[in-house]
Amino acid sequence: MESPHAVLLVALIVTFFIIYLAQAEDQEGFISVDCGLSPSEVSPYIEPDTGLRFSSDSGFIQSGKIGRIDKSLEAMSLKSYMTLRYFPDGIRNCYNLSVKQGTNYLMRATVQYGNYDGLKIYPKFDLYIGANFWVTLDLGDVDIENGMVEEIIYIPRSNSLDVCLVKTGSSTPFLSVLELRPLANDTYITDSGSLKNFRRYFLSNSDSIIAYPEDPHDRIWESTFEPEWKQISTTLEANNSNGFLVPQDVLKNAAIPANASAPLSFTEELDSPNDEIYIYLHFSEVQSLRANESREFDILWGGEVIYKLRPKYLKTTTVYSTGSLTCQGGECHLELKRTKNSTLPPLLTAIEIYTVVKLPQLETNENDVVAIKDIKATYGLNRITWQGDPCVPQKFLWDGLDCNSTDTFTLPKITSLNLSSNSLTGTVAAGIQNLTHLEKLDLSNNNLTGGIPEFLANMKSLLFINLSKNNLNGSIPQALLNREKEGLKLSVDGEHRCFSGSCVSVTNKKKFPVMIVALVSSAVVVIVVVLVLIFVFKKKKPSNLEAVPPSSNTPRANVTHTGISDTSIETKKKKFSYSEVIKMTKNLQRPLGEGGFGVVYHGNINGSLQVAVKLLSQSSTQGYKEFKAEVELLLRVHHINLVNLVGYCDEGDHLALIYEYMSNRDLKHHLSGKHSGSVLKWSTRLQIAVDAALGLEYLHAGCQPTMVHRDVKSTNILLDERFTAKIADFGLSRSFQFGDESHVSTVVAGTPGYLDPEYYRTGRLAEMSDVYSFGIVLLEMITNQRVIDQSREKSHITDWMAFMLNRGDITRIMDPNLQGDYNSRSVWRTLELAMSCANPSSEKRPSMSQVVIELKECLSPENSVRNKNQDMDSHSSLELSMSFDTKAVPSAR
Numbered sequence: 002m003e004s005p006h007a008v009l010l011v012a013l014i015v016t017f018f019i020i021y022l023a024q025a026e027d028q029e030g031f032i033s034v035d036c037g038l039s040p041s042e043v044s045p046y047i048e049p050d051t052g053l054r055f056s057s058d059s060g061f062i063q064s065g066k067i068g069r070i071d072k073s074l075e076a077m078s079l080k081s082y083m084t085l086r087y088f089p090d091g092i093r094n095c096y097n098l099s100v101k102q103g104t105n106y107l108m109r110a111t112v113q114y115g116n117y118d119g120l121k122i123y124p125k126f127d128l129y130i131g132a133n134f135w136v137t138l139d140l141g142d143v144d145i146e147n148g149m150v151e152e153i154i155y156i157p158r159s160n161s162l163d164v165c166l167v168k169t170g171s172s173t174p175f176l177s178v179l180e181l182r183p184l185a186n187d188t189y190i191t192d193s194g195s196l197k198n199f200r201r202y203f204l205s206n207s208d209s210i211i212a213y214p215e216d217p218h219d220r221i222w223e224s225t226f227e228p229e230w231k232q233i234s235t236t237l238e239a240n241n242s243n244g245f246l247v248p249q250d251v252l253k254n255a256a257i258p259a260n261a262s263a264p265l266s267f268t269e270e271l272d273s274p275n276d277e278i279y280i281y282l283h284f285s286e287v288q289s290l291r292a293n294e295s296r297e298f299d300i301l302w303g304g305e306v307i308y309k310l311r312p313k314y315l316k317t318t319t320v321y322s323t324g325s326l327t328c329q330g331g332e333c334h335l336e337l338k339r340t341k342n343s344t345l346p347p348l349l350t351a352i353e354i355y356t357v358v359k360l361p362q363l364e365t366n367e368n369d370v371v372a373i374k375d376i377k378a379t380y381g382l383n384r385i386t387w388q389g390d391p392c393v394p395q396k397f398l399w400d401g402l403d404c405n406s407t408d409t410f411t412l413p414k415i416t417s418l419n420l421s422s423n424s425l426t427g428t429v430a431a432g433i434q435n436l437t438h439l440e441k442l443d444l445s446n447n448n449l450t451g452g453i454p455e456f457l458a459n460m461k462s463l464l465f466i467n468l469s470k471n472n473l474n475g476s477i478p479q480a481l482l483n484r485e486k487e488g489l490k491l492s493v494d495g496e497h498r499c500f501s502g503s504c505v506s507v508t509n510k511k512k513f514p515v516m517i518v519a520l521v522s523s524a525v526v527v528i529v530v531v532l533v534l535i536f537v538f539k540k541k542k543p544s545n546l547e548a549v550p551p552s553s554n555t556p557r558a559n560v561t562h563t564g565i566s567d568t569s570i571e572t573k574k575k576k577f578s579y580s581e582v583i584k585m586t587k588n589l590q591r592p593l594g595e596g597g598f599g600v601v602y603h604g605n606i607n608g609s610l611q612v613a614v615k616l617l618s619q620s621s622t623q624g625y626k627e628f629k630a631e632v633e634l635l636l637r638v639h640h641i642n643l644v645n646l647v648g649y650c651d652e653g654d655h656l657a658l659i660y661e662y663m664s665n666r667d668l669k670h671h672l673s674g675k676h677s678g679s680v681l682k683w684s685t686r687l688q689i690a691v692d693a694a695l696g697l698e699y700l701h702a703g704c705q706p707t708m709v710h711r712d713v714k715s716t717n718i719l720l721d722e723r724f725t726a727k728i729a730d731f732g733l734s735r736s737f738q739f740g741d742e743s744h745v746s747t748v749v750a751g752t753p754g755y756l757d758p759e760y761y762r763t764g765r766l767a768e769m770s771d772v773y774s775f776g777i778v779l780l781e782m783i784t785n786q787r788v789i790d791q792s793r794e795k796s797h798i799t800d801w802m803a804f805m806l807n808r809g810d811i812t813r814i815m816d817p818n819l820q821g822d823y824n825s826r827s828v829w830r831t832l833e834l835a836m837s838c839a840n841p842s843s844e845k846r847p848s849m850s851q852v853v854i855e856l857k858e859c860l861s862p863e864n865s866v867r868n869k870n871q872d873m874d875s876h877s878s879l880e881l882s883m884s885f886d887t888k889a890v891p892s893a894r
Contacts, residue, residue: 032098035080037086078115087118102763104186107220113177135358204255235253254350255287257347264347267352279357280322284349297342298310309340365391372432373415373436379432425449429468433457441465473494575647579655587604599616601615616655616656642727665721690831693713693778710731710774714778757843783828827859
């Protein structure tokens with residue numbers, strides 16, 4: 002029979018194991034790194050105060066030294082803060098973490114100096130995320146016993162993430178804790194950039210802090226309270242399942258103005274007055290209102306009403322900005338004012354404020370990164386400079402590499418690898434063949450053995466190979482010799498370019514090159530003499546051709562861009578001077594509209610051809626890049642459903658694109674009802690959709706390389722006099738010029754509401770991004786609703802549509818201006834197609850070719866003679882069995 006002590010011990014072990022499994026499940030996806038924790042210590046371990054599971058950083062970093070805070074401070078510190086890793090050597094030292102691409106992560110870096118070195122010198126250094134600057138950490142104003150925490154919400158674009166410490170002065174960078182927490186992918190979304198935590202408050206006079214495990218995402222909530230506020234509370238739990246998962250301890254308290262008739266005001270001053278910010282306001286009604294009571298209030302930002310809210314009892318509502326906001330003079334002012342219908346004052350539960358951090362630099366081609374790390378591992382190259390992104394920023398370029406990176410918008414690729422004199426042993430690394438853009442390879446003066454691999458001949462971009470001064474054997478592969486005849490420069494050992502006696506004697510062949518040189522030299526002399534004679538005779542003959550004046554595009558000191566070379570532009574496309582642009586637009590007399598590029602003017606060429614002239618604004622920040630992209634694209638794409646480029650102007654600072662004139666403006670203009678009050682018939686809308694789809698299908702499947710428009714929206718679908726639709730505005734378009742890749746990583750660009758959420762999360766652009774945007778356009782055509790409307794219960798059109806359909810409210814979906822004049826079968830088939838296009842998952846979206854086929858079938862019933870009464874009957878009896886799962890970006894939940 003087992004002893005009671007043994008039974009108790011087993012019970013304790015089982016209990017501990019159950020608790021550990023529960024904690025492991027709660028922390029799924031968490032990355033918690035205790036920097037400087039010695040591998041000899043227990044790892045992973047459970048932090049006693051928080052329950053978080055931490056691991057040593059030894060597997061994530063190849064450099065640095067271990068430090069420990071002063072013993073006198075250990076009693077006041079968390080276990081994870083007691084150790085740290087500091088970096089006295091090198092300029093950039095990087096942690097490399099395995100993450101899930103496209104996941105929204107809350108990332109937190111904590112530093113606690115703790116006088117670990119006994120010097121009492123407070124460090125100052127920079128943190129980078131990948132190739133982009135994140136924040137400067139300056140501990141000059143921080144007490145020795147206190148730490149500094151920096152948080153950012155970031156979406157990795159690959160499965161590998163570098164967090165780098167960069168020395169900026171004489172002090173030594175260090176890190177105590179590095180943490181990543183996955184968030185819901187449809188929360189904390191921005192138009193561009195990442196969100197740096199500025200303030201996260203819950204409104205309570207409790208003076209406490211709430212974090213994990215109360216917050217499942219391990220967000221840290223500080224309490225704040227003002228004298229002019231009054232606390233109201235509940236002991237009951239609220240429904241917090243709106244995606245943000247605000248902790249229950251936060252939702253049990255709220256602030257109202259002490260003076261019930263006064264507004265509730267909240268003011269914060271930004272560190273930098275020009276910062277762009279995003280706000281997230283969390284509400285939950287904590288009082289059970291009586292029948293004669295109501296709470297309704299306006300939310301004002303900077304004095305302007307941005308939302309009206311009636312909070313629900315014990316149910317969380319989150320109101321947030323779908324685009325960035327600014328604060329006048331850096332002072333952010335929020336007010337909640339009760340409406341006339343309200344008997345109770347406004348309340349606020351919690352507030353989060355984030356500043357926008359721009360991270361524009363594209364990281365090195367992922368395949369190149371994998372390849373160079375493979376080469377690094379093969380040769381055991383533990384250089385301190387070989388950390389982080391290999392190519393960017395350029396000031397941290399890995400030793401021995403060159404890359405093609407010239408700006409933040411170009412995907413960096415490795416073009417040169419120089420490992421000469423590095424005491425390399427073994428064979429030529431097979432990983433080199435995966436550097437598919439490599440032009441120069443230098444492995445000379447090492448101890449490499451084995452033969453010259455034939456895969457070098459298959460690397461089509463290689464122009465130079467140096468394998469000399471090694472211990473290689475065997476002969477040069479014939480394929481490589483063939484490449485040498487085509488211009489490849491190959492440097493190898495031996496007088497006869499061969500190894501280990503495998504060469505054939507070439508004594509009798511030595512005269513051959515001399516003869517060739519002599520013959521070629523003679524031929525060159527003869528050719529030069531003939532050309533000179535021809536030139537002299539031509540000079541003597543009179544010419545009936547007009548002299549061409551010097552180009553007005555001669556480089557000038559004040560020109561800030563590089564003009565497009567004539568050789569890159571087809572001669573049939575006319576290049577206009579700026580004076581001609583002024584003349585055709587009658588001194589810019591008639592503006593047609595304005596966009597991010599600049600103003601579009603009406604013009605006339607030779608009194609017969611009407612044109613639209615898009616003139617670059619001097620204030621446009623990306624104007625020239627978009628201008629160049631649009632010219633180069635439109636010169637090689639030709640389709641009846643793409644706006645035709647008539648010509649262009651590239652004269653100094655004056656840039657203009659001249660298009661065919663589209664007399665019926667854009668689709669959005671007609672849907673708005675501003676066009677002489679006329680209403681687009683349903684059949685016309687469908688034909689416009691077919692036209693636009695055909696244009697996109699051509700971009701995706703009809704031209705090489707494939708094009709992605711990136712900014713499909715109703716204002717970029719223009720209509721001619723016959724209402725033929727044509728796609729316009731190609732300034733953001735991108736090509737797939739990377740072999741067989743079906744996507745490319747880019748800086749995310751597009752228009753809020755139309756922007757593919759999957760492309761936004763991952764930065765991986767594909768044709769399906771256009772399909773999503775086109776689906777949003779179809780929903781606009783069906784409903785005539787705004788894409789984002791904060792006055793709706795569901796602000797984004799996809800969420801609103803799913804909400805209306807799932808509650809069976811189909812009467813309010815169709816554009817009321819159509820007055821029922823449509824074939825219901827056609828409408829619902831189009832609706833199903835639109836929702837399919839706007840599916841959050843790109844894998845579930847149709848291709849544009851499939852969209853064209855489906856739209857033509859939707860149009861077919863409209864083109865046939867139909868019985869209107871019968872149609873109305875089917876409209877009223879139609880059963881809808883579609884289930885929509887759309888998640889866009891609403892402004893309230």
